[in-house]
Amino acid sequence: MGVRVSAIGIHPVKSTQIRHVRRAEVTPAGLRGDREWMVVDVSGEMISARQEPRLFTIRASNAVTGGTDADLRLDAPGRPPLELSTPTSGEVDVRLFRSTHLRARPAGDEADGWLAQHLGRDDIRLVWCPTPQRRGAGQGDLATFQDGSPVTLLSMESVAQVDTWATEAARERGETPTPLVADRFRPSILVDGAPAPFAEDDWPRVRIGDVVLRTDSPVARCAMTTIDPDDLARGKEPLLTLAIHRRWDGATWLAVNLVPERVGTIEVGDEVVIG
Template identity: 35%
Template sequence: MPQPFTPVLHALRVHPVKSVGGFTADSAVVEPWGLAGDRRWVLIDESGTAVTQREAPRLALARAEPLRDGGLVLYAPGLEPLEVAGPGTGGAGTAAPRGGRRTGGPRLNGSRTAVPETGVGVHLAEAERPADADDVVVNIFGTEVDASLADARASDWFSRHLGVEVRLAHMGEPASARPVDPAHARPGDTVTFADSHPLLVVTVSSFDALNSLIAQGDHADEGPLPMDRFRPNLVVAGTAPWAEDEWRRITVGEVGFRVAKPCGRCVITTTDQRTAGRGKEPLRTLARHRRIDGKLVFGQKLVPENTGTVQVGDVVRVFTD
């Protein structure tokens, strides 16, 4: 009997800087700790604590795209684009923006309310840091990670954008970097500066179903919400709504992923990524319809089982046991 759905990879999204706008790609390299180039950079305050859209919603208005050397081009309203030199860590490279190029110039297209479940209070060493880089310890949700500070111009650029002093830091090869929350991982699983796990997957059908529920609620004027509210890495089409609740493992092309846990959502999802304003949705609707184990959930956290390349259009195989 033919299956009623044929899941496929519908979209790929890479966010080079944590909590900053990213880019859509046609393909991406999967590393043990996530998509190549995803959330390897983070902003920190004067104490070394990671700064996110939870406390700095204006980060939504900035955007980062990759350069061939591992650096970035930064964009934000009212500021000139800025190129940030790569840290020289090597590796497999990053995805290129869809329709754009990883080149040497900006020619490319285009207070905390929840604490992610990392909670592993350890101090970790970073590999392959450039010898001339300034070291810094980043505190991200209870874990301390060694990182390298970017050029001061990048920190000044973000400080002007936010109106508060911040610094931009980079994580080298994360092979021995942040451990994934052991309650939802296996020994040796690591993650970059993502909240808790290497990747996040959502489905088009669940996204559409959520927007339909929002349209029936008290804050229908806030919808429909765009996908970028949820900052996924992988977007899968061709499934039934909420089918991902039953997933235990998936493969995308030749790359396998363990489904670790549902993604608990926070105030960032209420932040308009084009204005930085905040509303009630989708948290109000998730609270009514998608409360699991006390958390408001949308999407699933993933851990790669092997490395490889995934691309839009790849067949997604789903395993539920």
């Protein structure tokens, strides 16, 4: 069967629930509809689920995920849904990780109030990316509010190997292991059928249908992967295991960053051609 796309993940608002879709349009700035909105504080600094795990409880919908005719719909337990249109005016400076400065349009008071009530804090702002901006070392690659490169890819074989390592270590400690799922790593594209765990590290390019994506770098993993998206409990895995088996240059690594070289549409089940 070879390597095939097994899942595609869209995150309409950065750090909110993953929305799995059957097909997606790959643009120069990543998957259409992915991470085009972001939550920031009053200074413009990104707020992610690392600081606010309750973002995981928000289900964001758009034209790509379906379920709404609005540009963005927000749903959360115990809250009335909110439908929003993309803002048409005003721009502010926002930041990812304090150092990456980007431009965004504020969503407005209604969106801010909805988020403030759900998250229980009054320094929340929702912003939208009107134009993908140049990112990366060469400043030649485009992205919306992704951490770095516009697309990430992960193989099920890599997830399975990390899960095996973590399970063995937990049993040695006398603990009950918790199965590790790929969604902890929030990949844009999940593939199955790789010849070995972490094979994607060495793929220079992948072609999916007419789409061609260049491998840019491995993905450094952060503490967000240690938060259970269902009950919001924090643990030590998978970073504990990655620190033993996948640590170099002062970080832990899993999955790869990709940059689109040829755009088009991808679907679950598509063959992935390497090289």
